[in-house]
Amino acid sequence: MSTAIAVPALASSTPVPRLLRCYALEARHEFLRLLRTPMFALPTLLFPAMFYVLFASLTNGSASGPINPAVYMLAGYTVFGVMAPGMFGFGVAVATDRDSGWLRWRRASPMPPAAYLAAKLVMAMLFAALVYATMAAAAVIVGGVRMAWSAWGALALVASLGVVPFCAIGLFVGSLCRAQAAPAIVNLIYLPMAFLSGLWLPLMLLPALLREAAPVWPSYHLAQLAYAATAQPHAGSLLGHVAVLAGMTALFLLLAWRRLARA
Amino acid sequence: MRMPVPIAPVLAYHAASKRYGAATALDQFDLALRPAELFALLGPNGAGKTTALALGLGLADPDAGSVQLFGQSPHALAARRQVGIMLQDAGLPDTLKVSELLAQTRAAYTQPLAVDECARTAGIESLLSRRYGRLSGGEQRRVQFALAICGRPNLLFLDEPTVGLDVEARGLLWQAIRTLRAAGCSIILTTHYLEEAEALADRVGVLVQGRLVACGSVAQIRARVSQKRIRCTSVLAAETIAAWPQVASASRAGHYIEIVTAAAEPVVRELLALDATVAELEVHRAGLAEAFVEITRAAA
Numbered sequence: 362m363s364t365a366i367a368v369p370a371l372a373s374s375t376p377v378p379r380l381l382r383c384y385a386l387e388a389r390h391e392f393l394r395l396l397r398t399p400m401f402a403l404p405t406l407l408f409p410a411m412f413y414v415l416f417a418s419l420t421n422g423s424a425s426g427p428i429n430p431a432v433y434m435l436a437g438y439t440v441f442g443v444m445a446p447g448m449f450g451f452g453v454a455v456a457t458d459r460d461s462g463w464l465r466w467r468r469a470s471p472m473p474p475a476a477y478l479a480a481k482l483v484m485a486m487l488f489a490a491l492v493y494a495t496m497a498a499a500a501v502i503v504g505g506v507r508m509a510w511s512a513w514g515a516l517a518l519v520a521s522l523g524v525v526p527f528c529a530i531g532l533f534v535g536s537l538c539r540a541q542a543a544p545a546i547v548n549l550i551y552l553p554m555a556f557l558s559g560l561w562l563p564l565m566l567l568p569a570l571l572r573e574a575a576p577v578w579p580s581y582h583l584a585q586l587a588y589a590a591t592a593q594p595h596a597g598s599l600l601g602h603v604a605v606l607a608g609m610t611a612l613f614l615l616l617a618w619r620r621l622a623r624a
Numbered sequence: 625m626r627m628p629v630p631i632a633p634v635l636a637y638h639a640a641s642k643r644y645g646a647a648t649a650l651d652q653f654d655l656a657l658r659p660a661e662l663f664a665l666l667g668p669n670g671a672g673k674t675t676a677l678a679l680g681l682g683l684a685d686p687d688a689g690s691v692q693l694f695g696q697s698p699h700a701l702a703a704r705r706q707v708g709i710m711l712q713d714a715g716l717p718d719t720l721k722v723s724e725l726l727a728q729t730r731a732a733y734t735q736p737l738a739v740d741e742c743a744r745t746a747g748i749e750s751l752l753s754r755r756y757g758r759l760s761g762g763e764q765r766r767v768q769f770a771l772a773i774c775g776r777p778n779l780l781f782l783d784e785p786t787v788g789l790d791v792e793a794r795g796l797l798w799q800a801i802r803t804l805r806a807a808g809c810s811i812i813l814t815t816h817y818l819e820e821a822e823a824l825a826d827r828v829g830v831l832v833q834g835r836l837v838a839c840g841s842v843a844q845i846r847a848r849v850s851q852k853r854i855r856c857t858s859v860l861a862a863e864t865i866a867a868w869p870q871v872a873s874a875s876r877a878g879h880y881i882e883i884v885t886a887a888a889e890p891v892v893r894e895l896l897a898l899d900a901t902v903a904e905l906e907v908h909r910a911g912l913a914e915a916f917v918e919i920t921r922a923a924a
Contacts, residue, residue, distance in 0.1 A: 383731045390717075390724055397719040397755075461715025469681040469711065471704045471775070472732040 384476045391480040395450075395488075402488075405449060409442030409492055410499040412561075417504040427594050431504035433563070436516065436587035439496045441560040443520045444580055446488035447527025448534070448547050451481055455535025456543035464621075478532075485524050493520040508591060515590035523583045526606045529613035530579070536620040554578050579609045632695055633657050634779045634810045635680050639689035642675050642834075649675040651834040652689065657779070662801070662811045664821035666916060667831035673814040674712065676831065677781050680812070681709065694778070705734060708777030710768045712784045718757025722748060722767050725756060726774060733775030745800050746770035747793075761788040769797060773804065780804065782813035786820060798823060818912045828912070830919050837923040846915050853914075854883040854891060856905040860898060868894065880904070 395402055413434055420430045458464045467477065497513065500506040531547065538546050555561060557571055558581040564572050575581045582602040588595035633656035642650040650672045657663050665673045678684045679691045682698030693703040716725055723739070730736035743749045746769045751759060756767060765788055772780055782801075786794045801824060805811055815821055821828050821842065828845050830838040838845055851872065858865075858881050865874040865883055870891055872884045885891045888907050895902055 379731065379734070383728075386724075386728045386731050390720055390728060393724065394717055394719045458717075461717075462711065462713040463715055463717060465683060466709065466711055466714035466716070469683055469704070469707075469709045469781075470729065470732060471701055471707075472729070 380473065383473050384479060387472075387476040387480040388483050391484045392487075394454075395484060401449065401453070405442075405445045405488065406491060406495060408445075409438045410495045412441070413438040413496060413499050414503045416561075417500075428563075429593065431500065431506050432508065432591050433588065433593045435496060435500040435504065435506055436591045436593060437560045437584060439493055439516060439520050440523065440558075440580060440584045440587050441555045442492035442496055443489040443524045444527045444551060444555065444583075446485040446492065447524040447529075448531040448551050449544070450485045450488065451528045451531030452534040452538075452547040453531075453540070453543040454481065455532055456538050457540040459535065459621075460540035482525070482528055485528050486521050489524040490517070490521050493517055512591050516587060519583065519587045519590050523586065523606075526579050526583070526610040526613070529610045529617065533613040533617040533620070536617045554580050557581075558584055560584060576605075579606055582606050631659055633692075634659055634694055635812065636692045637676070637679070637689065638691075640676075640679055640686040640691050641688040642672075642679060642684060643687050648834045650679065650686075653679075653834075653836055655829065655836070655839070657810055657812055659778075659810055660805065660808045661826050662805050662813070662824055663827045663829065664825035665812065665814045665829050665831055666816075666818065666821055667814075668920060671831040672834040673831055674783060675834075677711075677783055677812070677814065681707070681781060705732075705775070706778040708772035708775055708780045710765075710772040710780070710782045710785050712787070714768060716756050716764075716768070716771075719755060721753060721755055722759075722770075723752040725767065726752070726770060729771045730774045735776050737774050737776050742770050742774045745773060745803070747796050747800075762790060762793050765789055766793065766797070769800070773800075778809060780809055780811045780813075782811060784814055784816065786815070786817065818916055822912045830916060830923075832920050832923040835923065838919045842912060845919070846909065846912055848915060848919065851884055851886055851914055851918065852888040853908040854885065854888060854895075854906070855880050855908075856895065857881070857901075857903045858895065858899050859901050860895070865895075 417431055417434055420434070455464075467474065493516070530550070534547055534550065535543060557567075558564075558575055558578045559567065560580060564575055567575075576597075582597075582605045585595040585597055585602050586599060589599055635655070635657040637653045637655045640650060640653045641648065653672075653676060655663070655676075665676060667673050675684065679686050680693060680698060682693070682704070691698055693700070694706055696703045698704070720728075726739060726742065730739070730742075736742075737745075739752075740749070743752060746766050748763070748766050748770050751763055751767060756764065759767065765785070769785065772782070785801075786797055789797060798820070801811060801813075813820075813824070825842060827840065828838075828842055829836050830845070838848060840848075857879060860881070862874045862876045862881055865871055865881065868891065870885050870887045872886065874881060874883045876882075883891060892905070892907065
């Protein structure tokens, strides 16, 4: 009943086409901003595939047991790759927009605040899909990976949705630190977290303490989902991993929200 | 207090106070901005001018008192839709083109101004296809002004609008502000430049350490200052005149002697009595600049 009242009220205050136009322009401009700063976009897009090519050629032909190294590394480096658009796209960009006064200006203007976050989220997901595409190309061409379409599809889903928790973490970092410090701080979180989640080296090669602490990191849980998607050995229940990732997303969104509301 | 205002104010502060830590940024601030009025908020750096605007825009909430924008909370979207803003510390995205910024801002308003009309008023026609980050400081200010007016606002917040503009650009902006005001737009602006307030404002408020110490028309503010300025040629030494009881100061400026005094008539009488050669005599009421200096000194 309450929605029947709310809908016309919403329609009269903001015509839907106008609101859609706000969101569409915002998304378009977010894309243009990224396109016009290729120094951010290119490394994010190319590093994971470069790492993959490097390590896959080193470990070529050493398949052992249930693990297929080329596929296992495809899953791991895809997760490594999709973390970046979330953490940098939100972390560095939000810190920059906060420092420059753009967020302050927006808050005083009638621009819809959600459009800002939605545009960045869509862009991060698009970027994650692009990272996955380059990874898939490298895996097929260099790693000789052949998988069922369902496995490719499942990994695509993990990649494009898996970026969301890292967007929330990035948003929180961006709400805390200054623009100049943001890239360094994001790297300080991003790179160790990737390493400690077993994305570069399999967890079994890490010391026992680090191996047991791995479930602390959200990237560990996303990696388990990626391994499951590609029929590689994985630990824990899939639903559990999804729940942890959803919980972390909610936690960091809440922290960032409280922080940004005061800024 | 003059006659009561029958029309609801567009922006009203009721004893609004704001503290940041131990510092009081704004103390019991009262103001009712009338429709189509141009109000200039003057004050030294850190006097609370920007805080006053921030409360009006809902960027900060008062710790005590209240602020109403078009009779609503400044957080209300319907209120903000009627407002145009030009903030001092607003960095717009460097990589976007001016036309893109304008399109994005216009989209947030219900009845935006046409792009070419907006560009013409703000004098940015030649800048539309350029990236914001590659513009000069003055050009960026003009773009910010274009964004402020593109939504056909009923109220403009202009925080130091002409800082960084050259004389010509400042004149153009003043002209644009007058045109908007004439069309019924209310404007609240902060400024360091007294001539800006003198040239534009219907009413002026002087803010010192967060308190509104004077508020009224430019003429009323000026009248609060009794000082007058006497200028003439004379053979008398400036030091001699400065020693007279009613003289605040006397100095020689080239060919002339300049005397500042609260009682012009007795000083002129004395001058004429002592020096038969006095010529080119001029007496001026102090301008807003002198008034401002005196009011802030008295309040501090």
